[in-house]
Amino acid sequence: MSLLQLDHLQVNIGQQAIVRDVTVNLDAGEIGCLLGPSGCGKTTLLRAIAGFQSVAAGSISLASKTVSAPAFTQAPEKRGIGMVFQDFALFPHLTVEQNIRFGMRHCSAVEKQLRVDELLDRIGLPGYQQRFPHELSGGQQQRIALARALAPRPRLLLLDEPFSSLDAELRERLAVEVRALLKQEQITALLVTHDQQEAFAMADKAGVMYQGELLQWETPYQLYHQPRHQMVADFIGHGVLLQGTVNASGAMASPLGMLEHPSLEDVEGGTPVNFLVRPDDLVPDPSSRLRGKIKARGFRGAHNLYSVELVSGVEVLTLSPSHEQLQVGADIGLRPDFDHLVVFAADHCELPGFHNHAPSFRPVLPKAQPA
Numbered sequence: 001m002s003l004l005q006l007d008h009l010q011v012n013i014g015q016q017a018i019v020r021d022v023t024v025n026l027d028a029g030e031i032g033c034l035l036g037p038s039g040c041g042k043t044t045l046l047r048a049i050a051g052f053q054s055v056a057a058g059s060i061s062l063a064s065k066t067v068s069a070p071a072f073t074q075a076p077e078k079r080g081i082g083m084v085f086q087d088f089a090l091f092p093h094l095t096v097e098q099n100i101r102f103g104m105r106h107c108s109a110v111e112k113q114l115r116v117d118e119l120l121d122r123i124g125l126p127g128y129q130q131r132f133p134h135e136l137s138g139g140q141q142q143r144i145a146l147a148r149a150l151a152p153r154p155r156l157l158l159l160d161e162p163f164s165s166l167d168a169e170l171r172e173r174l175a176v177e178v179r180a181l182l183k184q185e186q187i188t189a190l191l192v193t194h195d196q197q198e199a200f201a202m203a204d205k206a207g208v209m210y211q212g213e214l215l216q217w218e219t220p221y222q223l224y225h226q227p228r229h230q231m232v233a234d235f236i237g238h239g240v241l242l243q244g245t246v247n248a249s250g251a252m253a254s255p256l257g258m259l260e261h262p263s264l265e266d267v268e269g270g271t272p273v274n275f276l277v278r279p280d281d282l283v284p285d286p287s288s289r290l291r292g293k294i295k296a297r298g299f300r301g302a303h304n305l306y307s308v309e310l311v312s313g314v315e316v317l318t319l320s321p322s323h324e325q326l327q328v329g330a331d332i333g334l335r336p337d338f339d340h341l342v343v344f345a346a347d348h349c350e351l352p353g354f355h356n357h358a359p360s361f362r363p364v365l366p367k368a369q370p371a
């Protein structure tokens, strides 16, 4: 059952359309995640859902009831929405228990007590009732902020970069914990973040926004493996877009050599395309004729990520287990090994902040075809 429905939503600030033509569905109990570069309109969209911002076109519905449309904005306190922001925003002069009880005005004292104890158990902080916020770490404070938002059992929880002030390791751990907690509580949630790892750890559905538009709204797996826009391909995961030309027999001449793949068969001969190359699409192979020089190495735990300059001058990325360390400056052979090939029309309009890759908004193929 649909809990949140945004239908061709437009939100203006002054004369400017900050959110444009956004359509999103979140079913009850699902966790959605909005990704995108700074200033693309993520917070404005959340504010509109919460009822702090009116809408210029389209509508917002909660459980099939319209709460925002042009000339109609249901008051925020009537929407049953909880919110968590990046700066914790706990009341410093109230104890943990008083903070959590804050939004539970309509419950009896016994209910409040049970709910506080239940939530403190669930967030792994039993016995913290009488602490003050300044006696807690950043991660603990953010867990309490979450408990406070969950206490009145909102039907929708909005989280705006809730972990961004925490360090990377804690952020990842909390994302996993918070997902488990939201699932236990059966809360529908929409999260805004810059951090794709966080989105992947938390989301059932995710989308990338760019300049007010939502480019794709699907599962994190589909965003990664079947990006429908170059911008999504560029924003999600490491990878490079290379140029190629598909010939009449469906093979592609490319900086990686001639590539053949079922997904190229529908592309008209002679078409110039851009195609996505992820690090795991190129396997180190000493016997391969495709050669390059290692320019840089980044440690990624189990793997190292290498930047390799091919003999043609094109730079690509590859992965290798971190116990097999390759040296910067060394010659390396790479074997293309595409599980699926993601291909876009090769339009060329430069956009600031996104390497030199042009988003076409018009994939040659609707999406990548699984091999």
Ligand SMILES: Nc1ncnc2c1ncn2[C@@H]1O[C@H](COP(=O)(O)OP(=O)(O)OP(=O)(O)O)[C@@H](O)[C@H]1O
Residues within 6 Å of the ligand: 013, 018, 036, 037, 038, 039, 040, 041, 042, 043, 044, 045, 194
């Ligand atoms: N009150 C306002 N007055 C004028 N412009 C605004 C206002 N609030 C936001 N904007 C503009 O709207 C655009 C989107 O802002 P928004 O905060 O929604 O982006 P965001 O994607 O959440 O960014 P970030 O990730 O940096 O928080 C920006 O260009 C911003 O300058």
